[in-house]
Amino acid sequence: MKTVSTNKTFGGSQGVYTHASTETGTEMTFSVFVPDHAPGENLPVVWYLSGLTCTHANVTEKGDFRAHCARHRLIFVAPDTSPRGEGVPDDGDAAYDFGLGAGFYVNATQGPFAANYRMRAYVEDELPALIAAEFPSDMTRQGIMGHSMGGHGALTIALRNPDRYKAVSAFAPIVSPLNCPWGEKALTGYIGADRDQWRAYDACALIKDGARLPDLLVDQGTADGFLEDQLKPELLVATCTAADQPLTLRMQEGYDHSYYFISTFMGDHLDWHAARLKA
Amino acid sequence: MKTVSTNKTFGGSQGVYTHASTETGTEMTFSVFVPDHAPGENLPVVWYLSGLTCTHANVTEKGDFRAHCARHRLIFVAPDTSPRGEGVPDDGDAAYDFGLGAGFYVNATQGPFAANYRMRAYVEDELPALIAAEFPSDMTRQGIMGHSMGGHGALTIALRNPDRYKAVSAFAPIVSPLNCPWGEKALTGYIGADRDQWRAYDACALIKDGARLPDLLVDQGTADGFLEDQLKPELLVATCTAADQPLTLRMQEGYDHSYYFISTFMGDHLDWHAARLKA
Numbered sequence: 001m002k003t004v005s006t007n008k009t010f011g012g013s014q015g016v017y018t019h020a021s022t023e024t025g026t027e028m029t030f031s032v033f034v035p036d037h038a039p040g041e042n043l044p045v046v047w048y049l050s051g052l053t054c055t056h057a058n059v060t061e062k063g064d065f066r067a068h069c070a071r072h073r074l075i076f077v078a079p080d081t082s083p084r085g086e087g088v089p090d091d092g093d094a095a096y097d098f099g100l101g102a103g104f105y106v107n108a109t110q111g112p113f114a115a116n117y118r119m120r121a122y123v124e125d126e127l128p129a130l131i132a133a134e135f136p137s138d139m140t141r142q143g144i145m146g147h148s149m150g151g152h153g154a155l156t157i158a159l160r161n162p163d164r165y166k167a168v169s170a171f172a173p174i175v176s177p178l179n180c181p182w183g184e185k186a187l188t189g190y191i192g193a194d195r196d197q198w199r200a201y202d203a204c205a206l207i208k209d210g211a212r213l214p215d216l217l218v219d220q221g222t223a224d225g226f227l228e229d230q231l232k233p234e235l236l237v238a239t240c241t242a243a244d245q246p247l248t249l250r251m252q253e254g255y256d257h258s259y260y261f262i263s264t265f266m267g268d269h270l271d272w273h274a275a276r277l278k279a
Numbered sequence: 280m281k282t283v284s285t286n287k288t289f290g291g292s293q294g295v296y297t298h299a300s301t302e303t304g305t306e307m308t309f310s311v312f313v314p315d316h317a318p319g320e321n322l323p324v325v326w327y328l329s330g331l332t333c334t335h336a337n338v339t340e341k342g343d344f345r346a347h348c349a350r351h352r353l354i355f356v357a358p359d360t361s362p363r364g365e366g367v368p369d370d371g372d373a374a375y376d377f378g379l380g381a382g383f384y385v386n387a388t389q390g391p392f393a394a395n396y397r398m399r400a401y402v403e404d405e406l407p408a409l410i411a412a413e414f415p416s417d418m419t420r421q422g423i424m425g426h427s428m429g430g431h432g433a434l435t436i437a438l439r440n441p442d443r444y445k446a447v448s449a450f451a452p453i454v455s456p457l458n459c460p461w462g463e464k465a466l467t468g469y470i471g472a473d474r475d476q477w478r479a480y481d482a483c484a485l486i487k488d489g490a491r492l493p494d495l496l497v498d499q500g501t502a503d504g505f506l507e508d509q510l511k512p513e514l515l516v517a518t519c520t521a522a523d524q525p526l527t528l529r530m531q532e533g534y535d536h537s538y539y540f541i542s543t544f545m546g547d548h549l550d551w552h553a554a555r556l557k558a
Contacts, residue, residue, distance in 0.1 A: 009539035061341050260288035
């Protein structure tokens with residue numbers, strides 16, 4: 001692991017780091033905020049998975065999370081959203097919703113993407129091992145949250161690993177890639193035409209297939225331009241209701257899909273995580 | 280005034296706007312956060328002046344001010360740091376510390392700069408008139424703060440207009456352009472070789488020449504790479520001590536010159552402003 005930068009902030013340290021990922025075969029960049037803490041003390045870890053087009057930098061700069069993480073004494077980890085670099089295949093049209101910046105937190109099985117696009121394994125396994133080794137982290141107390149594509153990532157990763165994450169939340173998540181254009185494009189490209197193979201990457205399908213979490217917090221802006229065609233929180237509500245999966249969905253009047261929305265409710269989400277990580 | 284964007288955030292509205300400035304002869308961009316408020320209600324206004332290389336966007340994205348402005352119900356205005364656009368002269372070497380992004384909050388008198396580089400008049404007079412006309416603002420309750428070059432701007436504008444600003448603070452300000460390389464370069468270029476003419480643009484000189492404010496809050500990081508050669512808070516301390524000008528200078532251990540520093544103490548500064556604007 002190489003340190004790109006560290007800055008003292010809110011009493012702790014905001015760092016940006018790179019490492020050679022064996023899963024993606026590329027150098028990956030991520031950011032970690034570590035609050036002030038006593039020597040030898042290990043702190044809970046909250047994962048934040050970003051949306052389409054983002055890198056680690058978006059939430060690191062615009063997320064307004066540090067005051068809350070300092071207050072609750074939570075480590076905050078923000079990975080990138082895809083492999084990057086020379087030789088990493090992209091969508092032929094350089095579209096924003098496939099390829100670079102759009103890894104969808106899957107292990108790709110198709111064509112040129114299978115070699116590098118292993119963001120599921122990277123976020124589920126490889127990066128947690130690095131965080132455990134390099135930071136003052138208590139990996140028995142992890143939470144996960146995300147935005148949009150990253151909300152999809154947070155929900156699906158948690159549903160597949162219910163014992164690992166004590167708190168799960170999302171901002172404007174893609175709740176069912178099986179049922180939206182972003183998801184259909186991405187999963188066809190990365191996983192192939194067999195839609196049964198997609199179910200491990202679809203929060204609603206995972207719940208229908210039996211996965212459960214103690215509870216879920218989701219915030220969704222009513223002025224989000226992707227609400228009707230891509231995000232469809234009503235599918236998650238129907239699924240959770242039918243499955244007796246506890247869900248707190250808050251429709252936030254007038255909020256859009258941007259970091260102006262995320263930052264507004266970041267404090268609520270970190271309160272939610274802190275309550276469960278420290279219980 | 281044209282609206283570039285508005286986003287609901289922290290219960291209020293973060294807007295970005297442009298207008299044709301008569302002072303600079305250019306289109307100028309600025310941002311305004313307006314908290315939630317009752318119809319007809321006018322709120323106090325805090326000005327934030329940015330540092331070298333910045334536009335309105337830096338603090339708007341990285342300043343972590345909205346939670347505090349929403350809590351205190353303060354309008355937050357962030358102007359640009361120079362005129363921009365075709366025909367606006369820049370430093371011949373496109374240096375970061377003169378010309379575009381480096382207006383130094385002066386009215387230039389020299390050479391090609393005199394026509395457009397009128398950031399003093401723009402920030403002191405033209406933009407306040409626009410804010411008064413277009414936003415639910417109580418212009419009898421204004422505060423001003425800034426960072427680095429913008430800290431210099433905030434201090435000097437307030438010292439020249441002691442009746443207008445009820446609260447004044449700065450993050451890592453340039454306290455004496457007469458006594459640092461950034462200031463000497465900028466004021467020579469904009470104002471000319473007669474250093475007596477610079478005194479209106481030097482916080483220490485203004486205080487020595489009799490200007491007073493009720494109090495000043497300054498935060499300065501001890502790990503700031505510009506501390507010794509450019510910022511020199513000790514000059515402000517000596518000047519304020521000799522002049523009985525109240526000053527609260529806080530040396531913040533381990534903090535640098537970045538927005539990681541500014542955002543950490545933004546809440547303290549807005550508490551300071553709110554206490555004086557609502558007194």
